[in-house]
Amino acid sequence: MTGQVITIDHPLVQHKLSLMRRVETTTAEFRALMREISLLMAYEVTRDLPLKPEPIQTPMASMLAPMLAAEKKLVLVSIMRAGQGLLEGMLELIPAARVGHIGLYRDPHTLIPIEYYFKVPTDIEDRDVLVVDPMLATGHSATAAVLRLRQTCPKSIRFVCLVAAPEGIQHFHEQHPDVPIYTAAVDEGLDEHGYILPGLGDAGDRLFGTR
């Protein structure tokens, strides 16, 4: 089974991603763009959320109005630390969503991702999960994060990033063919250090100014 990759090709998303990629984009600009692009990504990733009619009163009349059936049933899980940028923008659009965090570092000898932090809502098994991390590079962290999340039995999992490498997509979908990847771009590949080319550099460093 081959996994699904959904490329968000909306012109605003593409334009903002191009601005983020530029080396001369400052930390403040990068952060603002991350927030804006997160809102647009959230809009696309949630376009099939179910609605249910609820009675409301307008100033003119009462009506049955479509409301999100599952807003409180979403969990946004950020892979630390760059996931924080995507998380904050998406939360603005889905304020009732719950939030989880996963911290992973790569063992320098084995290159295996090691978990150092894991906190998700206790009732995650009743919820749909959006895992967010701007860069899907080798795919090792994303794959490990989703494997860990599966132990908590959420209703569904989607993965959201801004830039994906073909190698990362392949590795991720070998392990998780049922988890769709939403991305703004699929780039050419990885360099020898596992950075995406042409990419945008280190998303965490650019977001937090730690370059």
Ligand code: URA
């Ligand atoms: N993580 C990043 O922030 N950038 C890359 O290119 C790869 C991994």
